[in-house]
Amino acid sequence: MRANPTALTRRRMLQTTTGALLAGAVTHAAPSAKKRIIVIGGGIGGLSCAYDLMERGHDVTVLEASRRTGGHVKTIYDPLPDGLYADVGAEQFTNPGYDTYREWVRKFDLPVMAYERRRKMYANVRGQWRTEEELAEAKTQREFGFNEREVAYMQEHGWKNMPRLYFGPMAAKFQDEYQPFGIGLDELDHVVLGDWLAEQGASETGRSYCGGSRLSSKEKPATESDVSALYRIWQDSIVKMRGLPVFKREVFRLKGGNQLLPDTFAKHLGERVRKNCPVTLLEHDANGVTVTFTEGPDKKEQTLKADYAVMCVSPMVIAGIKVSPGWPETKKFALAHTPMGMQSRIVLQAKTRFWEGDNLPSINFETGSSTMSLVYECAHEVPGESCVLMGSGPPVLAPADALAAFRKFYPGKNKDTIEQVIVHEWWKEEPYAIGCERHAFALGKLAQVWPHLIPPVGRVHFAGAAYDNLPWGQDAATRSARRVTLAIDAA
Numbered sequence: 001m002r003a004n005p006t007a008l009t010r011r012r013m014l015q016t017t018t019g020a021l022l023a024g025a026v027t028h029a030a031p032s033a034k035k036r037i038i039v040i041g042g043g044i045g046g047l048s049c050a051y052d053l054m055e056r057g058h059d060v061t062v063l064e065a066s067r068r069t070g071g072h073v074k075t076i077y078d079p080l081p082d083g084l085y086a087d088v089g090a091e092q093f094t095n096p097g098y099d100t101y102r103e104w105v106r107k108f109d110l111p112v113m114a115y116e117r118r119r120k121m122y123a124n125v126r127g128q129w130r131t132e133e134e135l136a137e138a139k140t141q142r143e144f145g146f147n148e149r150e151v152a153y154m155q156e157h158g159w160k161n162m163p164r165l166y167f168g169p170m171a172a173k174f175q176d177e178y179q180p181f182g183i184g185l186d187e188l189d190h191v192v193l194g195d196w197l198a199e200q201g202a203s204e205t206g207r208s209y210c211g212g213s214r215l216s217s218k219e220k221p222a223t224e225s226d227v228s229a230l231y232r233i234w235q236d237s238i239v240k241m242r243g244l245p246v247f248k249r250e251v252f253r254l255k256g257g258n259q260l261l262p263d264t265f266a267k268h269l270g271e272r273v274r275k276n277c278p279v280t281l282l283e284h285d286a287n288g289v290t291v292t293f294t295e296g297p298d299k300k301e302q303t304l305k306a307d308y309a310v311m312c313v314s315p316m317v318i319a320g321i322k323v324s325p326g327w328p329e330t331k332k333f334a335l336a337h338t339p340m341g342m343q344s345r346i347v348l349q350a351k352t353r354f355w356e357g358d359n360l361p362s363i364n365f366e367t368g369s370s371t372m373s374l375v376y377e378c379a380h381e382v383p384g385e386s387c388v389l390m391g392s393g394p395p396v397l398a399p400a401d402a403l404a405a406f407r408k409f410y411p412g413k414n415k416d417t418i419e420q421v422i423v424h425e426w427w428k429e430e431p432y433a434i435g436c437e438r439h440a441f442a443l444g445k446l447a448q449v450w451p452h453l454i455p456p457v458g459r460v461h462f463a464g465a466a467y468d469n470l471p472w473g474q475d476a477a478t479r480s481a482r483r484v485t486l487a488i489d490a491a
Helices: 010-025 044-055 099-105 138-144 148-157 165-171 184-188 193-199 204-209 228-242 260-272 331-335 398-411 446-453 472-489
Strands: 037-041 060-062 112-116 122-125 127-133 251-252 279-285 288-295 300-306 306-310 323-324 344-350 374-378 387-393 419-423 459-464
Touching: 044 260, 060 260, 060 300, 099 260, 099 472, 138 148, 138 331, 138 459, 148 165, 165 228, 184 228, 184 446, 193 204, 193 228, 193 419, 228 446, 251 300, 251 344, 279 306, 279 472, 288 306, 306 472, 344 398, 387 398, 398 472, 459 472
Parallel strands: 037 060, 037 306, 279 323, 306 459
Antiparallel strands: 112 251, 122 127, 279 288, 288 300, 344 387, 344 419, 374 387
């Protein structure tokens, strides 16, 4: 039975969501008065926000808790040999998409490279390795359990686009990509995605492929870990409204490592960035903010006053900062119930490209393994025989286990030449960058969380990967940073 949704009037929605979220649409004819802003967090969101504000003539200080800037954008060079490197944080950006991010890349004239990691992919599906050509065949799709309607759609539109069969017709209902409520779909926040898909005629395989459970809530009791139908429909509708494909095959990276952009921001900001400065207390009122932090190895306590503060850290990090007065209950609830994902990055450094003699379509694997879900090559432009493979795994993973998993699922016959395995565990190596991209909100929580997650609290604003409608790492971080910049500049 469907629960009664949280009631949101149009007036309340405009006050709590759209007005704040669309602050990025604000324009101003004349320069605004100079303001002092403290940006808490020196990841790409905080750095881009600070640089943007600086360019508009404002006085900015960035307080970064760790000894480095960049947050989840991190490139490692050591101990890799021969000039190789690996992006153990943000992997890529797309075109189209990532508009604000690409604006910064163009401004600084940074070198862009096409990334082949989503070309000629080789997928382990239910224990069988399949090429993209095989997965595109109607015969294979029927074998996996897709129904005839789904097969027909995939044959016409491509198998990666199958979710649009069910979500696509709903996109026209959304007029504002930041506003999922008030359009007649509110009750779907309390409906399990798999159940809604079943009502639309989706097969069990189709439900699973679209992100829902293969089992209905009649077969398996619904839990808060289930994704709501409204959340998934809304997310796909945003993608469609922006004119983006379901599967972003055209992906890119910065030559030499994606850390190049945050490093460039930090270079231009200069002494405005203060590292090793964890914030312990944020005081705020109608007139401004006071931030207390410790600095340096001796942890000397200091305070700074400003007109505004921008929180550019994960909700998981905000929880460790004392705030006075405390957050409103709605904001407190939203921050506490924003699910953040965590994973390790696995780097395999090999002596040779051993897979090239194995007649595989590529080394771009979807492995089906929970230990190492993806495999792809990075730094492919670096000359020489040595190479680096990348993958993603659970937050805690031993290098030996990662290597064992690779050798178990690797479909070739040639013996690998892997010489070194590095597992970058974010929770341990970057404690202030804990929590990467935002995950789906729990069943029934969208109406309680989303309207209160992004809007400012007085003179305290929020930016970063967790604080935009699509939680796409660098895209969400730079988009939300631009929104906050324009709101503060116009205030």
